[in-house]
Amino acid sequence: MKRIGIAVSTLSGVLFFFACEPITVSVAPDGRIAFTREEGVFAVDLAGQKLTTIHGTMGPEPELATVVRWSPDGSRVAYVLLKGKGFGEVYELWAGDPATQERTKLLESQTPILYLGWSPDGKSVTAARGMQDDKAKGAEILVVEAAGGEAKTLAREVSAVHHWTAEGKVVLFQVAREHGENTRFYVGSIATVDPGSGTVTGHVNAASGQNAWLCLSPDGKRAAFLAVAAAASEEGLDLPAPDQGIDADKTYAFTYDFESGKLEKFRDDFVHYVLYSPDGAKAMFVTTQEDRKVLQVRNLAARADTVLDPAVVTSASRQLVSVPMYPVWLDDDRIFYWKERVIYGRSATSLSAHVVQLSTGERKNVQHVIDRLVDETTSGQ
Numbered sequence: 001m002k003r004i005g006i007a008v009s010t011l012s013g014v015l016f017f018f019a020c021e022p023i024t025v026s027v028a029p030d031g032r033i034a035f036t037r038e039e040g041v042f043a044v045d046l047a048g049q050k051l052t053t054i055h056g057t058m059g060p061e062p063e064l065a066t067v068v069r070w071s072p073d074g075s076r077v078a079y080v081l082l083k084g085k086g087f088g089e090v091y092e093l094w095a096g097d098p099a100t101q102e103r104t105k106l107l108e109s110q111t112p113i114l115y116l117g118w119s120p121d122g123k124s125v126t127a128a129r130g131m132q133d134d135k136a137k138g139a140e141i142l143v144v145e146a147a148g149g150e151a152k153t154l155a156r157e158v159s160a161v162h163h164w165t166a167e168g169k170v171v172l173f174q175v176a177r178e179h180g181e182n183t184r185f186y187v188g189s190i191a192t193v194d195p196g197s198g199t200v201t202g203h204v205n206a207a208s209g210q211n212a213w214l215c216l217s218p219d220g221k222r223a224a225f226l227a228v229a230a231a232a233s234e235e236g237l238d239l240p241a242p243d244q245g246i247d248a249d250k251t252y253a254f255t256y257d258f259e260s261g262k263l264e265k266f267r268d269d270f271v272h273y274v275l276y277s278p279d280g281a282k283a284m285f286v287t288t289q290e291d292r293k294v295l296q297v298r299n300l301a302a303r304a305d306t307v308l309d310p311a312v313v314t315s316a317s318r319q320l321v322s323v324p325m326y327p328v329w330l331d332d333d334r335i336f337y338w339k340e341r342v343i344y345g346r347s348a349t350s351l352s353a354h355v356v357q358l359s360t361g362e363r364k365n366v367q368h369v370i371d372r373l374v375d376e377t378t379s380g381q
Contacts, residue, residue, distance in 0.1 A: 023316055023325040024067050028074035031330055035370075036065035039378045041079045043098050046355070046366055051373035052098045055079065058378060066091075069116035075099070076146065078106075078125045080113045093127050095146050106144045107151045114139060114160040120168060122146065124195075128160035137175040137186060143195060155193050155200070161213075165220045169194050173214055173225070174202060176234070180242025185209050187234060190223055190256060204256045204263050206230040207237050209249070213273055213326075218280040221258055226251040226271060230263060253285065267298075272314060279332045282358075286314055286326065295327060295337055297358060308356045309363060313338040316351065333358050339365075 025035040034043045034054070041054040054077050057063040064082040071077070081092045091113045096103040111130035118125055125146050128139045139160040144151040155162075159173035174191040178184070186209075189202040206227040214225040228251055229237045253266035253274045266274060266283070272293065273286040284297045285305075295309045315324050327337035335358070338351050352367035 023323055024069075025328060025336065026068050026070045026077070027328055027330055027336075028070045029072075030074055032070075032074070033330070033336065034068045034070055034077050034079075036068050036079065037374065038064070039374055041065045041068060041077065041096070042374065042377075043077065044370060044373060046369065049369060049373065051377050053377055054096045054098050055081070055094065055103065056378065057081070067113060067116055069118065071095075071118050071122045071146070072120055073122055076122070078116045078118065078127075078146075080116070080127075091129070093125065093144070095125060104146075104148050106146070106148060107142065115162065117162055117164055117170070118146075119164050119195075120166050126154060126162060126164070126170065127151075128158075128162060131156070137178055138173075141170070141172070154195055154198075158191075159214065163214070163216045165192075165216070167220075168196075171214070171216060171223060173206070173208065174200060179207060179239060185228075185242070187237065187239075190214070190225060192258075203258065203261075204230060204232060204254075205234045205237055206254070207239055208251070213275075215275050217276045218278060223256045223258070224266065224274045224276065224283065225254055225256070226274065227254060228252070230254045230256075232261075232263060273326045275327070275329065277329050277332050282332070284308075284327060284329070284335060286312065295335070295356070297335075306358070308335065308358070308361070309337065309339070309354070311339065313340045313351055330355065336366075 025033050027033055032043045032045050039058055040056040043052045043054060057065050066080045066082055068079040076095050076097050078095050083090050091109040093106045093113060094103055095106055109129050111132055113127050113129045115128040123146055124143050126141055126143045128141045131140050136157055138157040140156040141154040141162055142151040143154045157175045162170050162172040164170055170193045173188055175186050175188040177187050179187050187207045189205045191200050191202045193200050207229045208227045216223055229239055231237045250270050253271040255264050255266055269287055271285055271287055275284050282297050282299055287294050292311045293314050294307060295312045296305050296307045298305050314326055327335050330336050335356050337354055339354050340349050341352050343350050352365050354363055355366050356363045
């Protein structure tokens with residue numbers, strides 16, 4: 001699937017059970033944005049307007065860069081390349097150093113690699129990929145040393161999205177069962193996996209569709225996630241019968257405190273996305289108002305909401321396939337996101353990257369900067 005513009009692999013992400021790989025960007029501790037597009041994998045410093053090529057894909061052999069993720073210290077980037085066509089497609093996981101241009105191939109997969117993670121010490125990379133068993137519920141997560149080595153299975157039938165804690169454990173959504181037959185609606189739990197022992201510890205039960213969100217607070221003490229319902233026990237989940245129809249897009253945002261075990265609903269309206277700010281004092285949300293996706297931020301202490309943009313884009317479509325794309329924090333005061341703009345007539349549209357500053361409310365279109373830097377870097381290749 002061709003990448004559209006620039007794409008967000010954030011400190012959190014989508015629970016992709018069965019999907020085309022998402023459009024992603026990732027933000028380093030120093031604010032550099034790693035992204036993929038048709039020309040390759042890049043890192044951009046928007047303030048200094050400087051672009052670094054991590055992996056070019058304009059060679060004679062067909063390659064397409066997909067998912068990308070910075071290491072915790074911002075020294076390396078993990079990314080995925082799709083090579084070949086049709087039944088010969090292969091997904092390759094690489095780790096690259098933008099400073100030295102050194103790259104290491106970590107693994108190959110016959111199924112799409114949907115989400116990446118790094119251990120807190122930067123020594124291991126985790127990759128969630130689709131399972132080849134059509135009856136399997138969810139994805140499987142592999143772990144491999146960042147310097148290269150044999151990949152090992154960390155978990156199966158889980159969400160693609162997963163997050164390492166500072167203690168070296170992995171938080172994810174463990175699928176227990178499908179609610180009904182062929183509904184693509186799942187009952188499971190927010191769980192923690194110990195990579196050393198393989199022990200899985202369930203924390204809170206939830207019900208979700210194929211795409212939902214899971215993220216951690218910066219201190220790792222809380223998880224925020226989207227679900228149709230959540231409860232301390234599976235019996236407590238208030239779910240309609242499968243034959244009554246379930247709208248998996250009508251999800252609420254919940255928070256769970258790992259220390260106290262307290263489960264709360266973040267807000268009462270339907271939410272498409274939630275993500276803590278780097279300092280943990282705020283959270284951004286995407287909600288729907290009058291058929292538009294609205295980007296807003298909440299001061300968690302004051303519980304006060306501010307609308308930042310009343311019309312944002314959270315998905316891209318091509319050939320009947322829709323993939324999510326969501327805003328990401330650049331720092332505690334700026335958010336990177338997308339808008340749609342009309343380029344010809346009323347029907348031809350394109351996506352443009354924007355940055356909004358919370359303290360001033362100023363919104364800037366930065367797509368032209370990214371396009372210019374990529375064109376200058378790749379011209380003649």
